[in-house]
Amino acid sequence: KQEVTQIPAALSVPEGENLVLNCSFTDSAIYNLQWFRQDPGKGLTSLLLIQSSQREQTSGRLNASLDKSSGRSTLYIAASQPGDSATYLCAVIPGYNKLIFGAGTRLAVHP
Amino acid sequence: GAVVSQHPSWVICKSGTSVKIECRSLDFQATTMFWYRQFPKQSLMLMATSNEGSKATYEQGVEKDKFLINHASLTLSTLTVTSAHPEDSSFYICSASGGVTYEQYFGPGTRLTVT
Numbered sequence: 001k002q003e004v005t006q007i008p009a010a011l012s013v014p015e016g017e018n019l020v021l022n023c024s025f026t027d028s029a030i031y032n033l034q035w036f037r038q039d040p041g042k043g044l045t046s047l048l049l050i051q052s053s054q055r056e057q058t059s060g061r062l063n064a065s066l067d068k069s070s071g072r073s074t075l076y077i078a079a080s081q082p083g084d085s086a087t088y089l090c091a092v093i094p095g096y097n098k099l100i101f102g103a104g105t106r107l108a109v110h111p
Numbered sequence: 112g113a114v115v116s117q118h119p120s121w122v123i124c125k126s127g128t129s130v131k132i133e134c135r136s137l138d139f140q141a142t143t144m145f146w147y148r149q150f151p152k153q154s155l156m157l158m159a160t161s162n163e164g165s166k167a168t169y170e171q172g173v174e175k176d177k178f179l180i181n182h183a184s185l186t187l188s189t190l191t192v193t194s195a196h197p198e199d200s201s202f203y204i205c206s207a208s209g210g211v212t213y214e215q216y217f218g219p220g221t222r223l224t225v226t
Binding site: 045048100 | 153155160202206216217218219222
């Protein structure tokens, strides 16, 4: 059974720091991996989707890497801002259409 | 593009009543829709997957007679929580998929509180 773990569970940092959020999964046979952002009481916003044949994706200050063989993905946030405060969810896609989520990392960036 | 809406955004109901939540894909045809629930400070758990015109496929442990899912058109799926109880209080999120990449697009969620 595929399990997704995110570390740390919570993170509080001052503005401007570069951050690393970790995601690990137990079964390396995945189709894609996706990172989402969730603001309190809201739905999910897709940040980056990495296909299994790719090793990383970048969007603005965000960079996500994928190492399928070791079952790990990392989300790197450069020059963090208070507006980045949210919960970040990692999800693996083991096959057609199905998403399996980690518990998330709750990020607080303070001025 | 790829906008998914949910209605209502929040609902309070009394124990024993039924509640219907709608999920709509506004600018694309969703061949598949998904329903998730999320408890406070926990992650999303997939409840069921529905394909347009077919019966929903429920995840293990989800009562199909309690959580009725209908996907009658390519833009609308509904989740009905029947005979709701306080333990059904949760955040329900739908997603829709219909593109070539099978990427899921998420709705804003519905907060259900059963008193």
